[in-house]
Amino acid sequence: MSSAATMSVSTRDTERYEEKDFGFWLYLMSDAVIFACLFATYLVMVGNAAGGPVPKDVFSLNRAAAETALLLLSSTTFGIAAVSLWAGDRSKVLLWLAITFLLGAGFIALEFSEFSGMIAKGAGPDRSGFLSAFFTLVGTHGLHVSVGLVWILVMIGQVFAKGLTAPVASRLMRLGLFWHFLDIIWVVIFSVVYLPGLL
């Protein structure tokens, strides 16, 4: 039985994990800078609808609210998985990771239907500067969430196969940083893209 409480980690390993955490944090900060550039592009382009659909025509407040709820809940369920990790409860870690995956997958499903619905209505990324910027910004976030979903699956596999060993736990903590970071980006997306667009 492996549990966080009985796990012994050498000082050298601890330092290595701390270095990895810091490296991953630097990656997140540079990713935040990328998103900031996409937000700036969107704000510059949002008025350029080229006679096509404007934000009010293509956004739905209910869908944005549902996407927000799914992502926020998934952040919380990931937190519960982290609490279970600390308690060394392997089956609970697996359960809450699986719930987090389902919530994240629900988010992606909603976003996919939103994108395909817009493209079907002729409001695809090729229609106007506004729509190019919209698809780039929100699509980049969706791509990150999709990568996060794959990562969650990989970690479910590792927890299942290897148990809660120190390297697995360390990876789970970084996955947590990534997942919570994506939720922050989403807060900015609904505050910059959806809500002002529907106001």
Added chain:
Amino acid sequence: MELKSGIPVERTLKPYLIGLMLAVILTAIPFGLVATGALPRETALVAIAALALVQILVHLRFFLHIDLKTAPRENLVALAFAAVLICIMVGGSLWIMFDLYHRMMV
């Protein structure tokens, strides 16, 4: 709990639940503002931006556990540096592009 490693760091349920509660409130207000149209457009935009800033801080504090006392110093420095970069790039882009826009409209 004889765990020498910083990993996994002790996690309790409480901060996540506090974070969830605050995030729900901070999300419900701007969505409600848009749904009801209770405030004039300009005021509502300012309120949405302010609430988003507060919610980012809530997420950093309760989900990412960034704390001015316990978080490693270099992480905070990187965060502050990224924040400065973001302000320069977003602020600078908007300033230049909208200035250009107004000049070309004349």
